[in-house]
Amino acid sequence: MRKAPAMHRAVIHLNDAAPEKIQTVLHNTANLLAALGPEIQVEMVAHGPGIAVATTPAPEELTTELTGLLAAGVSLCACRNTMTARRLTPADIHPQAVVVASGVAHLVTRQTEGWSYLHP
Numbered sequence: 001m002r003k004a005p006a007m008h009r010a011v012i013h014l015n016d017a018a019p020e021k022i023q024t025v026l027h028n029t030a031n032l033l034a035a036l037g038p039e040i041q042v043e044m045v046a047h048g049p050g051i052a053v054a055t056t057p058a059p060e061e062l063t064t065e066l067t068g069l070l071a072a073g074v075s076l077c078a079c080r081n082t083m084t085a086r087r088l089t090p091a092d093i094h095p096q097a098v099v100v101a102s103g104v105a106h107l108v109t110r111q112t113e114g115w116s117y118l119h120p
Contacts, residue, residue, distance in 0.1 A: 047103025
């Protein structure tokens with residue numbers, strides 16, 4: 001009997017607002033999808049300064065890449081604690097982002113559930 005292929009799950013940590021760091025994370029995520037195909041589930045978790053990926057108007061290249069990743073099924077999680085500290089409302093957050101109570105707690109939970117952790 002043949003075993004079904006394992007479902008890959010990866011959670012990617014983004015806590016840096018520098019455009020080059022955001023671009024690195026987006027490129028790494030695209031490469032991950034290309035390498036592992038539709039059998040992978042990916043979440044990008046943005047907190048602290050990294051919340052910029054979900055709030056700040058980015059250069060067109062970053063916006064285009066993020067839109068493509070979201071369309072491919074990647075989830076973008078925004079930290080409610082960061083939102084509160086920065087006085088951001090849900091209206092300030094990307095419409096496709098999922099707000100999680102705590103970005104760091106979400107990362108720990110996903111790792112406990114067996115997700116691969118990436119922090120480019």
